[in-house]
Amino acid sequence: MAAKPKLYYFCGRGRMEAIRWLLAAAGVEVDSRWGRGRRRTTAGHLLFGQVPLVEIDGMMLTQTRAILSYLAAKYNLYGKDLKERARIDMYTDGTMDLMLMILATPFSSPTNKEGSYATIVQKAKTRYFPAFEKVLKGHGEDFLVGNAFSWADVQLFEAILMVEELDAAVLSDFPQLKAFKARVGNMPNMKKFLQPGSQRKPPADDHYVKVVRDVLQF
Incomplete structure (x- = not known):
């Protein structure tokens, strides 16, 4: 059984939400790991020092567009030609x-x-x-x-x-x-992701904004 993709990001939407949606559409279960994401940075897995980071198929993928296009191709959601x-x-x-x-x-x-x-x-x-x-x-x-x-x-x-x-x-x-x-x-997969308890995140509130600002120091 293939390992679940691991998603490293803040506990909020941001640039990871489109990735969550695409994986949900493909019916793929994921493992979200914000708590351990900062240690990954020091380990040198973040190519440009920033999330999102997705661990999948033995790779550590960064940059939202690259991640999305890889997932779309992998799960046959990227057209026929x-x-x-x-x-x-x-x-x-x-x-x-x-x-x-x-x-x-x-x-x-x-x-x-x-x-x-x-x-x-x-x-x-x-x-x-x-x-x-x-x-x-x-x-x-x-x-x-x-x-x-x-x-x-x-x-x-x-x-x-x-x-x-x-x-x-x-x-x-x-x-x-x-x-x-x-x-x-x-x-079915889209309807499931819209239900309470899914990986879908709510809009950013003041707490989320503060957490991101504190971590990224801006």
Whole structure:
């Protein structure tokens, strides 16, 4: 039996959350090890001195994008050819841009979070979600690429949920995305990850922000 991937990160979302989502979509159980993550740093496993770190298949992988692309390929969520992979990369880069704005706000705008979040919701409604609405409407298929469930779908679903935490009605003008969310959310592995007790982490609160600031000293 293959060992569970070991995830070294803070006990919060951050850059590890997309990795957790992708592994959950693939039906892979993981071992989260924040408590021992700092000792790994001194042991020299963090190539650039920073997490996330994923231990899998005898490798210590760092850098979020490298980890995600490896996992997507390993678990057959990365398209069937180079053209499909290019489209998946394009879509995941877009959703990651949106998600990182949300993840960074508690750290970069501690006194004006509401205003920053309102700006992000506006960008989601005018830049990001219209693009994905157009893609889904244009090809009339269930998923973003090749009518097969992929990393791009996982990350778009995650991004939708993150924006809905800021504005529950954000999909009101996007019927394709609303149907997409329902379709993906009903997939067994995705539904399981949405249940209490999963590895899914909540939005950053003041305690989490303080812990990260104290550890990273910024």
